[in-house]
Each structure stands twice: as structure tokens, then as C-alpha cells.
Amino acid sequence: MFDPRADNLDRTMPTLTTTELKPPFATEHSLVAPSQTILPAAVRRGHALASPENDPPAFLSDELLTPKLDRLHAYLWVAGLPVPARPLQRQRMMKRAIFLTERADEHLVWHQDRLFLKPLPNFLLCHDFWEQNLCQDPALHKSACGMLLSYAWLVEHESDFRLAKELGLLPGDVQWHAWVGFMKGFLASLNKSTGTDMDMMDHVDRRYQYGELRLSRLNMLTRYFLPSLWSRRNFVFGFTSTSTWYTAFFERNFGWLLGVFIYLNVILTALQVGLATRVLQESEQFQNISYAVILISILGLALGVVLILLVWVTLFCYHLLSTLALTKEVRRREILSREKDV
Known part of the structure; x- marks a missing residue:
């Protein structure tokens, strides 16, 4: 088990070159064809709108990376436990309302009776998209693997799958039997590349060493405990303003x-x-x-x-x-x- 208070975990992880990176699932397990991959209609660049096709690396960085949580990583043990997130049917049983967010930093963050989840981008289910865009950058590859792993946590049973489709978290044309095959291939790929279930975390972004994170604690860390993050804006709004x-x-x-x-x-x-x-x-x-x-x-x-x-x-x-x-x-x-x- 890793030490949740250590701030140098990534230094001990094996480093992969872009030539070694591969999609974490086989071609036959791909759920989305290249012609069916859908990008957002527009994305924000500062205070303006831009097309994601104009700068794919910047778009994918905004879509998948978690820079705010990276800066807080050494203290995330205050905000959450190093265990997988609970599946959707358990979240519903706990009377948590699911709110959608398109910010990866806010994915699996909870506040009182609300849980924020980022819908799974359909391009992460396309083998060709991984080869052309995600396997060229180790950071993007780890973050994308982490996003898929979070959905392995959230959608375990068919009841979870039905809730995910109802909430718009999964692409509408994905079927349950296809999802089971995809996840089996994905988890087997991570285990095959590492050898053990514990070491599979080496190949996902370190944010996903933690499951659900408590927003009030993230706000507290952002406002008061990290001088490197201090600013008037962070003090007023915290990690994210509810x-x-x-x-x-x-x-x-x-x-x-x-x-x-x-x-x-x-x-x-x-x-x-x-x-x-x-x-x-x-x-x-x-x-x-x-x-x-x-x-x-x-x-x-x-x-x-x-x-x-x-x-x-x-x-x-x-x-x-x-x-x-x-x-x-x-x-x-x-x-x-x-x-x-x-």
C-alpha cells in the first residue's frame, strides 16, 4: 500500500516512452468506430470559444488532465481515501444526487448530498483515437486510463449501467454485454502490463489513487494550507465554488x-x-x-x-x-x- 502523504510517488513509477504506449484495450474491444468519435461543439480558451479540432493536444489536456488536484496531491489523503469510488447504485442508495461536470478536476468530487461526475468521452472507447492522439503523450495516456478506471469503479453491475445511461454518463449506443467485454479487456490490459492488481495503478494518473474526494476539504486546502496556491481568487472561490x-x-x-x-x-x-x-x-x-x-x-x-x-x-x-x-x-x-x- 502506498503512503498517501508522500509527494514524490510519481518518481518511483516506471516511465514509459511514447513508443511503448499502446491503447489499454484490443481493437476488437473498441466500442466506438473512428467515424463515430464526437468532440465538443466548442471549448473555452480563457474567455473565448474555440474549436477542439484547431488544437487537439490543448483540448485533450483540458479534457483529461487534473492540474489542480496534482498541486494538492500530497494532501489528498485529507480529502479522500486511497480506495476505489463506490458504484452508482451505492451512490443512489446514499441519496446522492449526480451532477454532471465537464472538468476532470471535479470528477468524483462530492459535496454534502451531491456527487460531481464527468461523462465518459466517447473517444476514449475508440482504439484508433488512442493510437493517433493519446499514445503520443504519457501524461494524457495516464489520465485517459484513469478516467476509464474510474468508470470501472462506477459501473460494476447492470444496475449501475442502467443508471449511467439514464444520467447520460455513457454514450447512448453502448450496450451492456459490449461494456462488460470492454472493461474485461481494459482491466486485463492494465494487469498484464504490470503483473499485479496493486501495480496497475502505476499506469494511471496519480489522481486516481484516490476515489471520491470531499469538496469542503479541497476548498480548505486551497484556501488556507498551501502557500503556493494562495491568491485572492483561490481564497474567495476555493477549489471550486458551489x-x-x-x-x-x-x-x-x-x-x-x-x-x-x-x-x-x-x-x-x-x-x-x-x-x-x-x-x-x-x-x-x-x-x-x-x-x-x-x-x-x-x-x-x-x-x-x-x-x-x-x-x-x-x-x-x-x-x-x-x-x-x-x-x-x-x-x-x-x-x-x-x-x-x-
Whole structure:
């Protein structure tokens, strides 16, 4: 078993050259023909749209690599366990709602009762596509193998397969018997190249040494514990922002204040009842305790209100200034583009 806290795991893994890389399944197990591979209609490049065909390596890097999780890898043991993710029918039994994401960094990340999953790109089921595009780059090859391995975890039984088709996680024309044959060939290929089930992880991206990752822990690591990742944007949004509403932000970060005020209210009510009794009215010690608790309650309430207002003003100013800066930058690029065209 590997050490989840080690930050140099990839240094001990065997390095494959591009000439040694092969698709992790045989041609006969391919589920998608080359003519049926479908790429997205458009992809984002910064704040603009581009066609994936214009720059296939950049598109595949955005589609499969997990750079944010790579930077957090030495601390991922805080956010998840080094075990396979649970299959879809278990996720449904745990009352988790499945939300689709097209970002590989967010694949298998969960938050409260939500699980984020990236639909399996159909080109990963095409043998020719692997040979032409993925076997030329070791990093892409490992990430693609990891994505397939994650679906070996998620879709184990036919019940999982039906859920995957219902949720749009698998290509619509894939059948159950074909999926079973594909996965048997894929897992056999990884085992054949390594010799043992444990060593098969050497040939997938290290992100997939972990299954499900907890978003709140990833946000905590991104915001507070890694100086190399610190930035104003990361501090505000964390690993990934689940909501941009101020109401949701304050509920998530200041809900505990409500509990504190409820407990204080109970204590103050008890003190008030105690002061109504003759014995405690004559107790100087009880009077001093009541006086201190009242002052602490008033001061705590005032500080809580000031803190909430300060955070709200800070966030409002940050978003306002960020919007103005982004608008200015987009307009500057538009002007430069027009000048080049002229």
C-alpha cells in the first residue's frame, strides 16, 4: 500500500516512452468506430470559444488532465481515501444526487448530498483515437486510463449501467454485454502490463489513487494550507465554488453563529430566572457571573454583526473590482484583435 502523504510517488513509477504506449484495450474491444468519435461543439480558451479540432493536444489536456488536484496531491489523503469510488447504485442508495461536470478536476468530487461526475468521452472507447492522439503523450495516456478506471469503479453491475445511461454518463449506443467485454479487456490490459492488481495503478494518473474526494476539504486546502496556491481568487472561490450567492456563502460559513446565539439565549434566560429567586439575588458571585455573561453576549453579538458586514463589503468590492478589470481586459483584447485584422 502506498503512503498517501508522500509527494514524490510519481518518481518511483516506471516511465514509459511514447513508443511503448499502446491503447489499454484490443481493437476488437473498441466500442466506438473512428467515424463515430464526437468532440465538443466548442471549448473555452480563457474567455473565448474555440474549436477542439484547431488544437487537439490543448483540448485533450483540458479534457483529461487534473492540474489542480496534482498541486494538492500530497494532501489528498485529507480529502479522500486511497480506495476505489463506490458504484452508482451505492451512490443512489446514499441519496446522492449526480451532477454532471465537464472538468476532470471535479470528477468524483462530492459535496454534502451531491456527487460531481464527468461523462465518459466517447473517444476514449475508440482504439484508433488512442493510437493517433493519446499514445503520443504519457501524461494524457495516464489520465485517459484513469478516467476509464474510474468508470470501472462506477459501473460494476447492470444496475449501475442502467443508471449511467439514464444520467447520460455513457454514450447512448453502448450496450451492456459490449461494456462488460470492454472493461474485461481494459482491466486485463492494465494487469498484464504490470503483473499485479496493486501495480496497475502505476499506469494511471496519480489522481486516481484516490476515489471520491470531499469538496469542503479541497476548498480548505486551497484556501488556507498551501502557500503556493494562495491568491485572492483561490481564497474567495476555493477549489471550486458551489454557489455565487451571498446568501449561500453566509449560510455555509456563518451558520455556526446562529447556534452560538441560541445557546447564549438559553443561558441568559436561565440567568434571568435565577435572578428572580431570593437566594441568587443575594449572591454576589452569581451577580458577577451574570454581569460577565451579559457583557460577553452583547460584545459577541456586536462583533458577529460587524464581522458579517465586513466580509460582505469585502466580497462585494472584490467582485465589483474583478468585474471591472475583466471587462477592461476583454475590451482591450477586442481592440487589439481589430487592429490586427486591419
